[in-house]
Amino acid sequence: MIGLLSHTLVGQTVQAPATGCQVTPGKVTGLCQAFNSLHIPVEYRTILPLLVLSIGALVLLVISAVLPKRSRPGLYPLLTVIISGLAAGASVFQWIDVGNHAATKAIGNQIFYDRFSVLFMLLISVATLFGALLSDSYLQREGLDGVEAYVLMLLASTGAMLMAASAGTIMLFLGLEIMSIALYVMTAYHRRRAASGEGGLKYFILGSFSSAIFLYGAALAYGATGTTQFDEMSVFLARTTLPNDGILLGGMALLIVGLGFKVAAVPFHFWSPDVYEAAPTPFTGYMAAVAKAAGFAGLFRVLLEGFHSQEANWRPAIWLIAVLTLLVGSVLAIAQRDLKRMMAYSSISQAGYVLIGLQSASSQGTAGALFYLLTYTFIIAGTFAVIGLVQGEGEARNDLGAIRGLGRRRPGLALVMLLFLLAQAGVPFTSGFLAKFYVIAAAVNRGQYALAIIGMLAAAIAAFFYLRVGLLMYSSPEVDETKEPTDGAALAGLRPIPGFDTPREPALSQGPGAVAASSDGDGAVALLAPPEGRVEIPFTVGITLAVCAAFTIFAGVSSPVLDFAKHATTYF
Amino acid sequence: MTVPGAWYLVLAAILFGIGATGLLVRRNVLIMFMCVELMLNAVSLTFVTFARMLNDIGGQASVFFILVVAAAEVVVGLGIIVAIFRRRPEATADDLHMLKG
Amino acid sequence: MDQYLPIVLLLVVALAFAAGSFAASKLLGPSRPTGAKTGPYESGIVPQAPVAARFPVRFFLVAMIFIIFDIEVIFLYPWAVIYHQLNTFGLAEMAAFALVVFVSFAYLVSNGALDWGPVKKLARKAPVNLTRTTTSTVRRVPRPDQLIDGMSPRPVDSEPEPTAEPVGAGAPEA
Numbered sequence: 001m002i003g004l005l006s007h008t009l010v011g012q013t014v015q016a017p018a019t020g021c022q023v024t025p026g027k028v029t030g031l032c033q034a035f036n037s038l039h040i041p042v043e044y045r046t047i048l049p050l051l052v053l054s055i056g057a058l059v060l061l062v063i064s065a066v067l068p069k070r071s072r073p074g075l076y077p078l079l080t081v082i083i084s085g086l087a088a089g090a091s092v093f094q095w096i097d098v099g100n101h102a103a104t105k106a107i108g109n110q111i112f113y114d115r116f117s118v119l120f121m122l123l124i125s126v127a128t129l130f131g132a133l134l135s136d137s138y139l140q141r142e143g144l145d146g147v148e149a150y151v152l153m154l155l156a157s158t159g160a161m162l163m164a165a166s167a168g169t170i171m172l173f174l175g176l177e178i179m180s181i182a183l184y185v186m187t188a189y190h191r192r193r194a195a196s197g198e199g200g201l202k203y204f205i206l207g208s209f210s211s212a213i214f215l216y217g218a219a220l221a222y223g224a225t226g227t228t229q230f231d232e233m234s235v236f237l238a239r240t241t242l243p244n245d246g247i248l249l250g251g252m253a254l255l256i257v258g259l260g261f262k263v264a265a266v267p268f269h270f271w272s273p274d275v276y277e278a279a280p281t282p283f284t285g286y287m288a289a290v291a292k293a294a295g296f297a298g299l300f301r302v303l304l305e306g307f308h309s310q311e312a313n314w315r316p317a318i319w320l321i322a323v324l325t326l327l328v329g330s331v332l333a334i335a336q337r338d339l340k341r342m343m344a345y346s347s348i349s350q351a352g353y354v355l356i357g358l359q360s361a362s363s364q365g366t367a368g369a370l371f372y373l374l375t376y377t378f379i380i381a382g383t384f385a386v387i388g389l390v391q392g393e394g395e396a397r398n399d400l401g402a403i404r405g406l407g408r409r410r411p412g413l414a415l416v417m418l419l420f421l422l423a424q425a426g427v428p429f430t431s432g433f434l435a436k437f438y439v440i441a442a443a444v445n446r447g448q449y450a451l452a453i454i455g456m457l458a459a460a461i462a463a464f465f466y467l468r469v470g471l472l473m474y475s476s477p478e479v480d481e482t483k484e485p486t487d488g489a490a491l492a493g494l495r496p497i498p499g500f501d502t503p504r505e506p507a508l509s510q511g512p513g514a515v516a517a518s519s520d521g522d523g524a525v526a527l528l529a530p531p532e533g534r535v536e537i538p539f540t541v542g543i544t545l546a547v548c549a550a551f552t553i554f555a556g557v558s559s560p561v562l563d564f565a566k567h568a569t570t571y572f
Numbered sequence: 573m574t575v576p577g578a579w580y581l582v583l584a585a586i587l588f589g590i591g592a593t594g595l596l597v598r599r600n601v602l603i604m605f606m607c608v609e610l611m612l613n614a615v616s617l618t619f620v621t622f623a624r625m626l627n628d629i630g631g632q633a634s635v636f637f638i639l640v641v642a643a644a645e646v647v648v649g650l651g652i653i654v655a656i657f658r659r660r661p662e663a664t665a666d667d668l669h670m671l672k673g
Numbered sequence: 674m675d676q677y678l679p680i681v682l683l684l685v686v687a688l689a690f691a692a693g694s695f696a697a698s699k700l701l702g703p704s705r706p707t708g709a710k711t712g713p714y715e716s717g718i719v720p721q722a723p724v725a726a727r728f729p730v731r732f733f734l735v736a737m738i739f740i741i742f743d744i745e746v747i748f749l750y751p752w753a754v755i756y757h758q759l760n761t762f763g764l765a766e767m768a769a770f771a772l773v774v775f776v777s778f779a780y781l782v783s784n785g786a787l788d789w790g791p792v793k794k795l796a797r798k799a800p801v802n803l804t805r806t807t808t809s810t811v812r813r814v815p816r817p818d819q820l821i822d823g824m825s826p827r828p829v830d831s832e833p834e835p836t837a838e839p840v841g842a843g844a845p846e847a
Contacts, residue, residue: 042762058776065783170634177641181648188652197656204649205604209595211645212611215638216588219615219631223581223622228630636747643744647737654733 045097046106046113048090049121050161053128056083057154064147073145077540080132080150084157088125094118105167109229112167112301119370119568120164120297123377124290128157130381130544131286137538138282138388142190142395149189153286156182160294168229169218169255169306172298176214176262179294180207183287187279193395199278206261206271214258220251221306230306237309252314255302256321262295265355266324269348273336276344277398281391284340285384288347289377296354296373304361311361318359319451326352326458334465338398339387342465343380346424349462350376353439356455360442363569368438371565375431375555379423382548385541386417400472407474410535414473416549423552425466426459431555434562580621587614601657605649612642734786745774 044051060079067075095118103114111117131153139145159178166172184207188200218228224247225233242248257268264272276284303314329349336342350372357369390402407414423432436459443452537545555561591610598604616635623631752759752767759766781787 042766058773061776061780065779170637174637174641177645181644184648184652188655191655197652200652201601201649201656204652205595205601205608208608208645208649209592209611211641212588212591212608212615215612215615216618218634219618219622222619222631222634223625226626226628228634633751636751639747640744643740647740650733650737654730658730 042108043104043106043113045094046104046111047165048094049087049125050158050165052083052087052090053125053154053158053161056080056086057151057158059083060147060151060154073140074136076145076147076150077132077136080154081129083154084125084128084132087157088122088129091118091122091125094121105231110167110171111165112230113165115568116300116366116370117161117165117297119374119565120293121161123293123374124157124160124164127286127289127293127377127381128153130289130377130385130548131282133540133544134282134285134381134385134388135280136540138280141393142192142280144190144280149186149283152182152186152189153283156186156286157290160290160297163294164297164301166298166301167231168227169221169302170228172301173211173215173218175294176298177211179291180211180262183207183291186283186287187275189283190280190395193278195278196280197278199275202278203271203275210258210261210268213254213261217251217254217256217258220247220254222251224248224251230301233306234308237307248310249313252307252310253317256299256314256317259295259299259302260321263292263299263351263354264344264348265321265351266328266348267321269325269328272348273341273344276347277338277340281340281384281388281395284343285381285388288343288380288384292347292351292354293373293377296351296358296369299358300366300369303358304366315359315361318355319448322352322355322359322451323454325349325355326454327461330458330461330465333462336465337400339391339400339403339469340398342400342469343383343387346462346465347380349458350424352458353436353455356443356448356451357439359448359451360439360446362442362446363566364445365439365442366569367562367566368435368442370568371438371555371562372435374561374565375423375435375552378548378551378555379420379432382416382545382552383420383424385544385548386413386420389413389535389537389541400469403469404472404475406535408476410537413535413537413545416545417473418470419549419552421466421470423556425463427463429553429556431552431561434556438562577621577625580617584614584617584621587611587617601653605646605653608649609642609646612638731789735789738781738786742774742778 162175190196261268333345357365423430426436594607619631
């Protein structure tokens with residue numbers, strides 16, 4: 001059923017030219033006249049990765065309908081990996097193709113075919129590949145194996161790609177909804193975990209609220225400029241001085257709010273920790289990479305292409321949002337005792353740096369932001385891969401204690417996790433350092449010294465909790481738990497903070513750790529003992545970890561990836 | 573006498589406001605759904621009004637997409653609700669209090 | 674405003690009729706309420722709580738599927754209007770669109786979403802353990818009066834104890 005409606009939406013995107021035509025009799029626009037010629041006017045190569053993913057999702061559905069249930073456990077993830085690999089290959093082809101030809105608009109002027117969109121298509125393909133690799137072992141462990149997870153993932157990626165390639169607010173909205181609807185279901189995917197359904201519903205309500213706000217903004221912008229296309233908007237606004245631009249500014253503000261929800265920028269971030277905690281762990285990692293990247297792609301398209309001439313109006317707003325996002329994300333992450341919630345606040349704070357790049361409104365800022373998103377995809381996939389391993393069956397242990405002593409139990413795993421944590425903290429010789437460095441340099445070049453300083457300050461605050469998790473991995477599992485919180489400043493942040501650390505319902509998860517967590521939630525601060533037993537690393541997860549770690553180091557010490565991002569700033 | 577376009581815009585804004593307020597205030601999940609629908613339909617009205625005022629078909633074409641997306645969204649939402657509330661007596665948002673922090 | 678006049682008139686008539694009906698029944702009808710009259714009728718038993726109206730999830734499912742397939746048709750209208758301009762291309766695109774819808778339909782059918790009629794047991798039953806009977810699960814405890822002198826008038830095992838058996842604890846003794 002779910003596959004049905006998302007498929008339908010994918011079908012519509014292909015249909016877009018048909019409905020975009022002038023239907024008044026005797027008054028046919030040029031767009032429709034183009035259809036009269038015999039050659040097909042849809043340049044399919046411009047949406048090649050989208051086609052690969054959506055057709056791949058259809059193929060998966062057909063296979064699942066034909067094969068008997070649960071016939072081959074590893075078949076669907078394998079196919080998903082192949083499909084997303086093909087999509088990545090298609091994006092590489094597009095990258096070369098755009099280099100040879102000029103960037104164009106395609107498919108009834110609804111799609112931008114430029115390196116900016118191609119970079120996002122590559123990023124999203126890779127994130128989908130990691131998502132499929134990580135989901136395989138997780139879903140088998142939780143007994144949730146089935147074709148739906150992979151179909152939803154492919155469809156969400158299709159929507160995200162459409163957002164990055166959209167040339168107008170309506171296509172952006174369609175992409176946003178294709179992605180979001182799939183993500184709502186993915187969040188609620190864990191049938192036996194009550195928190196999963198609850199998080200899915202919360203995500204759904206707040207997500208559809210933000211979609212409606214975004215759409216109202218699009219309607220107001222349409223009313224003010226007379227078009228939904230970004231380039232036409234930009235031309236109109238550069239040529240015309242509106243006598244009364246209240247509608248335009250209102251529309252712009254609502255568009256920023258709507259997309260701000262999707263990237264979890266701070267005044268609109270409330271859904272994020274709940275959803276990150278609720279969603280199955282590999283999906284959380286996928287979501288953190290793809291939804292955020294697609295949301296930012298939309299923000300860049302709207303603000304840097306559609307409202308380029310309105311810079312003076314939106315840059316202060318983005319400045320404020322960036323500052324709030326950086327500070328609130330970093331500070332609240334310290335108060336968290338749940339690994340996934342902590343990563344949610346961490347990813348909020350990371351989004352702040354991308355906002356710095358956006359606020360710079362320069363090609364350097366865009367390059368920095370793109371590099372940031374690209375490297376973050378690998379870092380976050382690796383981080384959630386480790387969390388998925390240590391949390392144990394049924395997501396019994398998501399608390400910080402689950403990771404304690406990992407350095408002794410699995411030294412290799414702990415080392416890789418440490419690398420990802422250091423990269424997020426922005427330590428030199430990791431990709432995270434270069435990413436932070438470039439967005440802050442872009443801000444400095446535009447004279448935004450205050451923003452640059454706040455960015456560095458937030459990095460220092462954030463380093464505290466990343467290092468705390470790092471230290472925890474190498475602390476001894478046998479430490480006296482009652483003395484734990486007092487014997488070092490590094491652990492002071494674990495003290496429960498009113499309003500942030502309410503006692504948990506024991507029913508949240510059925511693990512033994514959860515019950516203990518609820519009993520010590522209101523007074524005594526004690527980290528639970530790490531779970532018994534050896535952490536097994538499945539082959540697929542091991543591969544993902546190795547690739548992510550290698551990329552994090554590679555992008556941190558050499559420049560090809562950054563050059564890649566720099567080339568993608570040439571807009572249509 | 574014809575009604576000026578601005579009135580429709582104001583009506584749409586009021587409907588959107590009612591929907592947004594309802595979503596934030598009401599606690600019944602189904603009514604929250606209806607509020608989302610109200611907001612989306614208010615947007616549709618805005619699009620159509622602007623399309624009429626600007627004499628441009630693009631705004632009307634947008635409504636097609638909004639309609640379908642709204643239907644898809646509400647179906648997924650109902651699916652999630654049915655999945656959650658099969659074991660619960662009432663569809664009230666206050667019952668959803670597991671995730672905090 | 675002339676064009677709206679009939680609507681306004683209709684509205685006024687409707688309101689007047691509704692108000693008139695209420696007023697007439699209040700004024701003309703005899704009203705002698707007693708406790709027995711105002712109470713809800715339920716086979717002579719006073720209801721303890723409002724009965725929860727539950728109906729199968731299957732209804733929701735079919736309704737949701739209907740909404741989606743129903744709304745698809747919206748895209749056929751603009752296509753039909755400019756069908757002649759779109760020509761072969763339009764036909765091909767609509768065929769692709771129909772194919773996408775059909776694939777999701779095939780998925781629904783294969784998952785049994787449209788199976789109607791007698792409800793099939795979708796969940797597999799728990800395997801029945803044949804060794805688990807009342808003799809193996811219910812421990813027979815002799816009554817205290819039977820324990821006097823350590824002798825009982827009849828064998829304990831033969832005594833029927835229907836209340837001691839948990840409901841549905843297992844298959845009845847053969």
